[in-house]
Amino acid sequence: MAKVIVVTSGKGGVGKTTTSASFSSGLAMRGNKTVVIDFDVGLRNLDLIMGCERRVVYDIINVINGEVSLKQALIKDKNCDNLFILPASQTRDKDALNLEGVERILDELKESFDYIVCDSPAGIESGAFTAMYFADEALVVTNPEVSSVRDSDRILGILAAKSKRAVEGLEPVKEHLLVTRYDPKRVNSGAMLSVVDIQEILRIPLLGVIPESESVLQASNSGTPAIHLEKSDVAEAYRDVVGRFMGEDLPMRFINEKAGFFKRLLGGN
Amino acid sequence: MTREEPAFKIKTGNLSVLQLHILTTDLAQIKQQLALRLAQTPDFFASTPIVLELSAIAQSGTGLDFTELVSFMLNHGMCAAGVVGGSAEQREDAIQAGLGLFPDVLARSPMRSATDDALAVTGIYAALAPVQPDLPGLEAASADKEPAAPLLRPTMVIDKPVRTGQRIYAEGANLVVLAIVNAGAELIADGDIHVYAPMRGKAIAGAQGNEAACIFVHGMEAELLSIAGCFKVFEDGIPESVRAKPARVHLDGSRLVIQPLNY
Numbered sequence: 095m096a097k098v099i100v101v102t103s104g105k106g107g108v109g110k111t112t113t114s115a116s117f118s119s120g121l122a123m124r125g126n127k128t129v130v131i132d133f134d135v136g137l138r139n140l141d142l143i144m145g146c147e148r149r150v151v152y153d154i155i156n157v158i159n160g161e162v163s164l165k166q167a168l169i170k171d172k173n174c175d176n177l178f179i180l181p182a183s184q185t186r187d188k189d190a191l192n193l194e195g196v197e198r199i200l201d202e203l204k205e206s207f208d209y210i211v212c213d214s215p216a217g218i219e220s221g222a223f224t225a226m227y228f229a230d231e232a233l234v235v236t237n238p239e240v241s242s243v244r245d246s247d248r249i250l251g252i253l254a255a256k257s258k259r260a261v262e263g264l265e266p267v268k269e270h271l272l273v274t275r276y277d278p279k280r281v282n283s284g285a286m287l288s289v290v291d292i293q294e295i296l297r298i299p300l301l302g303v304i305p306e307s308e309s310v311l312q313a314s315n316s317g318t319p320a321i322h323l324e325k326s327d328v329a330e331a332y333r334d335v336v337g338r339f340m341g342e343d344l345p346m347r348f349i350n351e352k353a354g355f356f357k358r359l360l361g362g363n
Numbered sequence: 364m365t366r367e368e369p370a371f372k373i374k375t376g377n378l379s380v381l382q383l384h385i386l387t388t389d390l391a392q393i394k395q396q397l398a399l400r401l402a403q404t405p406d407f408f409a410s411t412p413i414v415l416e417l418s419a420i421a422q423s424g425t426g427l428d429f430t431e432l433v434s435f436m437l438n439h440g441m442c443a444a445g446v447v448g449g450s451a452e453q454r455e456d457a458i459q460a461g462l463g464l465f466p467d468v469l470a471r472s473p474m475r476s477a478t479d480d481a482l483a484v485t486g487i488y489a490a491l492a493p494v495q496p497d498l499p500g501l502e503a504a505s506a507d508k509e510p511a512a513p514l515l516r517p518t519m520v521i522d523k524p525v526r527t528g529q530r531i532y533a534e535g536a537n538l539v540v541l542a543i544v545n546a547g548a549e550l551i552a553d554g555d556i557h558v559y560a561p562m563r564g565k566a567i568a569g570a571q572g573n574e575a576a577c578i579f580v581h582g583m584e585a586e587l588l589s590i591a592g593c594f595k596v597f598e599d600g601i602p603e604s605v606r607a608k609p610a611r612v613h614l615d616g617s618r619l620v621i622q623p624l625n626y
Binding site for chain 2: 255
């Protein structure tokens with residue numbers, strides 16, 4: 095049975111698209127038939143990060159409107175045979191996405207794919223809502239700072255109350271915490287929240303920690319998902335994340351357990 | 364010296380008791396309607412002690428011949444045990460007639476709860492358990508003028524995290540939360556609020572004005588606390604004595620009191 099996974103965060107710029115690209119690539123590298131959908135209609139980025147922007151002819155709105163078939167709109171990834179990309183429209187706005195149309199597309203994709211990764215736009219408006227509505231599982235991407243954590247908290251609340259699974263009273267959406275742009279040095283100096291602090295607030299299982307790294311920017315600019323980088327902490331961290339998602343028991347790396355900023359903030363003195 | 368066996372013990376007992384709400388000072392009318400009522404179910408009372416509830420006639424300025432009422436009731440198998448509510452004169456008359464006085468604060472008449480709610484609900488238990496027993500046979504006597512009991516609904520229990528932007532309202536009920544309540548979340552209850560986890564959001568108890576409502580939290584980190592509209596924010600942080608600790612919040616006059624729970 096195909097799984098629909100939403101990559102979401104609430105806040106912008108925390109690494110949703112970077113994560114969607116690397117996570118879907120990682121799933122495909124392990125032999126899973128995977129498709130990644132860009133739900134950020136009007137501000138599409140996923141195609142750039144996947145390095146397929148020059149091959150975008152049709153997009154998700156064309157498919158929803160019945161102008162082209164799914165097959166015509168899907169773009170095969172240049173690095174992985176098992177990975178396809180369904181790009182967002184650049185010229186339309188988020189209102190062009192409707193739940194019926196998205197459900198139709200997802201149902202069709204479920205017939206031929208193992209994993210459907212939905213890259214959510216920032217915010218809690220209709221675009222983000224549509225991206226999460228049909229999710230079976232959610233990767234909640236959070237940076238180690240208070241505003242990002244609070245926005246993730248908000249998104250978790252919406253997932254628990256308004257997703258299709260919640261509305262229909264099915265088993266709740268399975269939630270995973272992914273902390274990105276983690277810098278243990280700044281955590282130790284008290285400038286950033288620690289993983290422990292974040293978990294203390296969000297209280298969902300930790301899927302992984304992606305360290306802050308220059309190489310993410312280089313990867314984005316060159317159109318290669320970070321998971322493909324050679325000798326990179328970020329690539330290894332994303333591979334760990336995929337492994338854990340597939341059920342492997344891997345130790346948490348790139349993490350520092352020392353109490354940080356938030357503990358001090360709450361603990362007083 | 365031998366110790367005598369005790370002949371009695373004095374203890375308080377929490378008994379439920381029938382109340383006869385007196386809605387008029389016209390004794391003839393009371394007797395006539397009571398007789399009519401009892402004719403339908405002659406054995407209904409069978410020496411049950413009855414408390415006369417007088418709050419509806421407290422402001423009437425007229426007395427009531429309790430001696431005659433009590434003997435009339437006895438003849439019909441009703442045993443008047445005492446009075447609750449009523450004016451000072453009426454209560455004096457009741458003593459003269461050999462009736463007992465029940466503490467006035469228990470009375471929750473329409474008039475009192477509207478004008479002086481603080482008095483009517485001194486203890487939290489007064490708010491939790493309406494004193495009037497709900498017996499179908501007595502409905503006609505007490506008429507339909509009963510105030511809505513403050514808390515009728517079962518306690519609302521939430522066992523999942525309450526997150527930023529979420530609002531939970533326990534209408535006419537107490538609210539119990541067994542999971543974390545995060546900053547930006549709002550708990551509202553017409554009764555008490557209990558949080559058995561860190562509480563970082565807003566807690567608004569006694570939302571309909573119940574000043575006896577309380578808030579109990581396991582880890583006090585709230586953004587805002589409010590009871591019956593009297594609220595407190597924590598711009599300079601939560602006081603050290605209760606911060607992240609178990610605490611009880613109640614209203615003392617117009618002052619919101621936060622006490623650490625030491626056990």
